[in-house]
Amino acid sequence: LTAVIVPLGGSIAGITEKDGVLENEALCLKLRKHGGHFTIIDRMTGALIGAQDIESLGPPFWPNEFEALPMTIEARADALVASVASLQHPGLLFEKTIRLLSGTLIQVTYRLYNSSQETLNLQAQVVPAGMTTRRRIALPYKSGYLIEDIISGEFPQEDDLPRKGDCWQETWSAVEGDGNVLGVIWHPGSVAEAPVFSNIACPFLQFPEVKPGQVAEIAPLYFYAGSGNIDSVRRQYTLLIEGRIAKDHELQPRRAVEYGFDQPVLLNGNQAARKLHVSSMRTMKSMTGTLQVTMPEGWHCQPDTLAFENVLAANPA
Known part of the structure; x- marks a missing residue:
């Protein structure tokens, strides 16, 4: 029996037979070794708050070659570092690092290591999903701050909402339900597109051009997951991205x-x-x-x- 003491607010990483695991007092994150499926679980209730299939590099993004490949996962003091070699781009290594920054805030950073002989211009497609019942989605577009109930098969539908990276007045999206919320937050200029495929915005992260022998990195992506609501995600966005405290009623919701x-x-x-x-x-x-x-x-x-x-x-x- 091994016991580990973690300071309040700290996290611990480990490796099991099938997964990399990262935990703190609020969340348990699991990253599957084969195929890279990522889950976010409430440690107290066991509820699934969010999930994400492994990122896809492109374009084209489909089929996603990484879904069928094994990942190498390292457990560090406060992080999981996962990497997978591309077969479609021989010599290219895709790496993601997952950290728990606080009770409900997750940071994901991405790198490309190019040991091939070609210059690459790639994007990483991130497709998260969250909540299962009584859900509402929030999308702060320039054309209006949309808050709407999710109706399965009816709303939202793929390609039925703005998707370009410059369509957003604030760079976040959230889905809430059953007292929990899943939000995704990104840095302005780091996303080429952010369509809504499931029940939250799905960022297409734009890597800088990576020449042979170079490493490319982009600004971190953040997930807010756990107890809370849409406003919880927006408050975290304003602190992280705008460096200020959000005020009530700054955005007027529309349908x-x-x-x-x-x-x-x-x-x-x-x-x-x-x-x-x-x-x-x-x-x-x-x-x-x-x-x-x-x-x-x-x-x-x-x-x-x-x-x-x-x-x-x-x-x-």
Whole structure:
């Protein structure tokens, strides 16, 4: 029997037959040796908070060669260091280092070691997923701070929301449910794209050009995982990336589809002219239908319906 004493706030790493394991007082992280599957587990409850298949290098990103390959995993004092050699790019070694920075904050750094004879321009596709029930997603786009319920098979859908790296007013995303939250935070300029494939943004990390004999590294990626909500992730983002304390209500949430009058209805006399509108943040799945206005007793709206067709982010009604 081996006992290890870890200071409060510290972490410990180890290797089992199948996994690399990193733990602190709040979380247990497991990285599978074969295929590199990564899981985030609440140590107190055993609940699965988040998971991620191994990163894919590309483009193209599919098929992901690393899913079928064994990883070499080292346990260091406060980190797991994992590496895998590429077969598609002979001479290229992909390395990731995972650290627990605090109770709920995880840092992941990435390196490419190029001992081949070719210059490489590559991205690493990161596809995390979190929560299983009663979930909401947060996406702070420049076009609006989207907070929306997740509906399986309906929302979100792949390629139905902005994906370019410069579409974000703040570089984070989160999914909350059942009192837990999983957030992903990245540095501005480090991500080429961040589409939503499952229930959270999936960053495509852009490595600098790596010439033969060189090593390339990018700014760290962070996961916030554990007890909390969407606001917990945003507060961590402002501290890490902006170096300040977040203020309440800095961002005004909006829905994926919004409708109503263009201005508040204020009467000057006995009538007011207002326009009805329907807008969407979705880029692929359009909406067609009729919006009907129901007024309080004694009030009338003419016309009281708005027929709309093929409403998308670029085509409001």
